[in-house]
Amino acid sequence: MTTTRSVEATIRFPYKRSLGPVMGAFMTALTEQRFLGIRSGERVLCPPREWDPDTAADLSADDLVEVGPAGTVESWTWVSSPSAAHPLDHPFAFALIRLDGADTALLHAVDVASPDALSTGMRVAPRWKAERVGHITDVEAFVPGEVPQGGGGAGAEEPVTMMDYDAAITYTTPVTRNEMRAEAANAEGRFLGLECPACARVYLGGRGFCPIDALELGPEHEVELSQRGTITNYTIIEPVQYPGQTETEPFARVHVLLDGSDVILGYQPVVEFPVGDVRIGARVAAVWNDTKVASGGGIELDGWIPTGEPDDTDPNLVNRIC
Amino acid sequence: MATHPPDDIAIIGWHVSPMIRRTELTEAQMLLEVVNGATAHAGITNADVDFTCAGSCDYVAGQAFSFVQNIDAFGAWPPKRDSHVEMDGAWALYEAWVRLLVGDLDVALVTGSGRSSTADPDIVYPMEMDPYYLAPLGVDAMSFAALQARVLLDGGVVTERQMAEIAARCRRDARANPHAQVAGDFDVDALLAEDYVREPLRRHDLPPITDGACAVVIARADKARELCENPVWIRGLSHCAEIHYAGLRDLRQAESITRAAKAAGVGDAPVEVAELQTAFTHEEPLVAAALGLGADVVVNPSGGPLAANPIMATGLVRIAEAARQIRDEGRHRTLAHSTSGPCLQQNLVCVLEGE
Ligand SMILES: [Zn+2]
Numbered sequence: 001m002t003t004t005r006s007v008e009a010t011i012r013f014p015y016k017r018s019l020g021p022v023m024g025a026f027m028t029a030l031t032e033q034r035f036l037g038i039r040s041g042e043r044v045l046c047p048p049r050e051w052d053p054d055t056a057a058d059l060s061a062d063d064l065v066e067v068g069p070a071g072t073v074e075s076w077t078w079v080s081s082p083s084a085a086h087p088l089d090h091p092f093a094f095a096l097i098r099l100d101g102a103d104t105a106l107l108h109a110v111d112v113a114s115p116d117a118l119s120t121g122m123r124v125a126p127r128w129k130a131e132r133v134g135h136i137t138d139v140e141a142f143v144p145g146e147v148p149q150g151g152g153g154a155g156a157e158e159p160v161t162m163m164d165y166d167a168a169i170t171y172t173t174p175v176t177r178n179e180m181r182a183e184a185a186n187a188e189g190r191f192l193g194l195e196c197p198a199c200a201r202v203y204l205g206g207r208g209f210c211p212i213d214a215l216e217l218g219p220e221h222e223v224e225l226s227q228r229g230t231i232t233n234y235t236i237i238e239p240v241q242y243p244g245q246t247e248t249e250p251f252a253r254v255h256v257l258l259d260g261s262d263v264i265l266g267y268q269p270v271v272e273f274p275v276g277d278v279r280i281g282a283r284v285a286a287v288w289n290d291t292k293v294a295s296g297g298g299i300e301l302d303g304w305i306p307t308g309e310p311d312d313t314d315p316n317l318v319n320r321i322c
Numbered sequence: 323m324a325t326h327p328p329d330d331i332a333i334i335g336w337h338v339s340p341m342i343r344r345t346e347l348t349e350a351q352m353l354l355e356v357v358n359g360a361t362a363h364a365g366i367t368n369a370d371v372d373f374t375c376a377g378s379c380d381y382v383a384g385q386a387f388s389f390v391q392n393i394d395a396f397g398a399w400p401p402k403r404d405s406h407v408e409m410d411g412a413w414a415l416y417e418a419w420v421r422l423l424v425g426d427l428d429v430a431l432v433t434g435s436g437r438s439s440t441a442d443p444d445i446v447y448p449m450e451m452d453p454y455y456l457a458p459l460g461v462d463a464m465s466f467a468a469l470q471a472r473v474l475l476d477g478g479v480v481t482e483r484q485m486a487e488i489a490a491r492c493r494r495d496a497r498a499n500p501h502a503q504v505a506g507d508f509d510v511d512a513l514l515a516e517d518y519v520r521e522p523l524r525r526h527d528l529p530p531i532t533d534g535a536c537a538v539v540i541a542r543a544d545k546a547r548e549l550c551e552n553p554v555w556i557r558g559l560s561h562c563a564e565i566h567y568a569g570l571r572d573l574r575q576a577e578s579i580t581r582a583a584k585a586a587g588v589g590d591a592p593v594e595v596a597e598l599q600t601a602f603t604h605e606e607p608l609v610a611a612a613l614g615l616g617a618d619v620v621v622n623p624s625g626g627p628l629a630a631n632p633i634m635a636t637g638l639v640r641i642a643e644a645a646r647q648i649r650d651e652g653r654h655r656t657l658a659h660s661t662s663g664p665c666l667q668q669n670l671v672c673v674l675e676g677e
Contacts, residue, residue, distance in 0.1 A: 047567070053565040075473045083442070083462060085448050167449055
């Protein structure tokens with residue numbers, strides 16, 4: 001099966017996280033241009049954890065101790081072409097840095113002009129951001145030497161308890177040939193179905209295979225679906241005026257079981273069908289509009305209109321949800 | 323034939339998809355091929371499968387609950403018991419193995435699938451790291467590996483030349499693997515003359531970016547015997563994790579591998595072939611040493627992850643390849659290793675035996 005098209009979508013992940021007593025104290029100290037480690041047995045861990053990595057024993061915020069601000073590079077790698085997620089937009093190093101007084105290494109960026117300036121064992125100090133919020137990126141990067149750079153201003157007035165993390169990933173997903181054929185059929189005012197050669201179930205066009213038999217479906221399995229059907233379920237929505245919501249009055253979304261098939265079209269709009277009349281068993285027909293055809297677009301489904309036929313009274317209709 | 327207690331569990335079929343940089347198939351379509359391939363290889367139909375367990379990743383797929391759609395490829399009707407791990411399919415196999423040990427089900431189908439071309443792996447990977455100290459820095463898999471590589475280089479555990487030799491050997495061995503994405507004859511000096519991608523790692527030290535999937539069918543002893551003339555017995559299976567934050571670990575060691583190997587009984591008898599999920603060249607000597615493998619053990623005859631690295635399936639492919647060594651290459655005892663997390667954080671070891 002080949003495709004000729006893909007769709008691109010960017011998903012944002014705007015997380016807010018609570019920090020707890022140990023990491024909260026660490027992040028608060030960053031706003032004050034200080035690093036905290038935590039005593040764990042014989043060792044001082046930095047960054048601090050809430051438990052001993054060897055014994056899983058709880059570690060207490062009372063055991064936090066100041067470390068750094070300078071430290072020693074234990075390992076480094078040169079990032080010649082940074083990603084959009086990296087902290088610097090020009091070539092830099094990631095390094096494992098053991099801050100003075102700590103027994104473990106903090107992973108952070110080191111900002112130097114070229115990898116020639118880097119070596120294991122080199123001394124580095126933080127370059128602080130001017131505005132610090134209690135976030136690991138309050139350290140813009142480490143730089144060679146013993147003396148912290150940048151910074152200024154005061155620390156947080158209140159202990160930092162939360163942090164933001166806002167990531168975004170752009171995905172490119174293939175549109176399958178079946179999906180394109182189904183879209184093309186819709187643009188002609190038709191519903192395409194796919195009939196499984198094994199179980200004879202009929203699915204809405206676009207699906208790649210019968211999920212019952214794990215059989216691939218293609219153009220040879222296509223059938224024309226009815227433009228009429230029966231409502232199997234519905235919901236009435238009281239519109240909340242979120243950005244982009246164009247509805248102002250309560251409106252219906254219905255599930256329609258197409259005649260002569262197992263296909264249910266979910267969450268469909270209705271046409272000339274008062275909200276109070278919408279019901280399970282009502283007979284409906286597709287209504288299409290061709291307003292975009294003149295401008296080169298396809299026919300579009302407006303929704304479902306009552307046919308006036310007697311209702312289907314099968315009590316099991318409501319059990320059909322997909 | 324040796325007799326096996328009913329709780330012995332065997333691999334009875336598997337299928338590996340083509341391994342390519344960018345597939346035009348959806349993840350479910352990739353799975354459809356390997357599911358039907360593995361059940362055919364096992365000589366069963368979907369109706370014989372009692373339990374399914376998939377390994378995949380929503381962040382890779384770009385869709386919440388993407389595994390629910392992937393179930394479409396399993397032929398899950400009448401309804402089957404199903405589970406999913408947000409991990410490599412090797413861990414799905416571990417769960418299926420544990421599930422069959424309960425004793426009430428006989429046959430399980432395990433998959434691993436990843437469509438890395440859907441998004442930029444360097445952007446996806448940090449999402450799965452420590453959200454306080456690591457993810458906000460966008461630390462990617464290559465950078466973690468490079469930091470560990472330098473520790474091993476500084477510590478004299480490996481040299482850049484050895485790393486290039488490992489890459490050349492894997493690519494050479496991969497010529498015989500129809501699923502390999504990177505294969506061929508390469509000169510070590512020429513490889514070493516190339517620029518660094520993430521110093522100290524060059525391109526040959528890195529795995530390719532791969533779309534691919536794998537499925538494996540396992541069965542309890544009596545059923546395995548009934549369905550299959552030459553089952554591949556799972557002799558030991560264990561996994562172990564250590565602390566996530568790499569700066570808190572001694573990166574010259576891989577204690578979790580050693581523990582998992584001991585629990586899986588690696589040292590109980592000689593291993594002939596080891597398929598290791600060493601996606602970066604410098605990891606191979608570290609993992610081999612942590613497993614306690616001798617110099618006579620053949621490592622990654624398939625070319626390993628340096629030849630094809632379908633994220634979320636790479637470890638399960640190692641198990642399929644280790645099984646293939648017994649079924650098709652006449653080996654008696656082989657090992658598969660899978661890993662997850664930065665700098666070999668979590669490790670799974672599977673010991674397989676023929677009759
Ligand atoms: Zn069917």
